[in-house]
Amino acid sequence: xxxxxxxxxxxxxxxxxxxxxxxxxxxxxxxxxxxxxxxxxxxxxxxxxxxxxxxxxxxxxxxxxxxxxxxxxxxxxxxxxxxx
Numbered sequence: 001x002x003x004x005x006x007x008x009x010x011x012x013x014x015x016x017x018x019x020x021x022x023x024x025x026x027x028x029x030x031x032x033x034x035x036x037x038x039x040x041x042x043x044x045x046x047x048x049x050x051x052x053x054x055x056x057x058x059x060x061x062x063x064x065x066x067x068x069x070x071x072x073x074x075x076x077x078x079x080x081x082x083x084x
Contacts, residue, residue, distance in 0.1 A: 005045065006024045006027075006029060006045070007024065007045065008045035008046055008049060009024060009025070009045070010022055010023070010024050010029060010041070010042040010043070010044070010045055010046075011023050011024070011042055012032070012035075012038035012039060012041070012042040014035075015031065018033050018034055018035075019031055019032070019033055020032050020033075020034070020035060020037075020038035021038075022038060022041055022042050035081075036080075036081075039078065039079055039080065039081050040079050040080075042078065043075055043076075043078040043079035046074065046075040046078055046079075047075045047076075047079060049071070049075070050068075050071045050072045050074075050075040053068065053071060054068050054071075054072070
């Protein structure tokens with residue numbers, strides 16, 4: 001399966017008012033209204049990767065339960081702007 005979305009490492013930054021831009025390596029992906037929406041959208045590739053790795057963990061001898069939890073925590077923290 002090949003992913004058809006822009007690779008991970010999406011970022012968001014404040015533009016003006018309540019508008020935030022979503023970027024990847026300096027390239028514009030989109031604009032969101034509201035910081036919480038921008039956080040969630042910018043974390044989408046990380047959340048997808050965490051879920052894919054979780055489902056494939058039984059086939060990955062290097063991915064431990066702690067590793068899966070840390071990956072999930074990092075993705076959730078990026079999506080919510082809060083440490084978990």
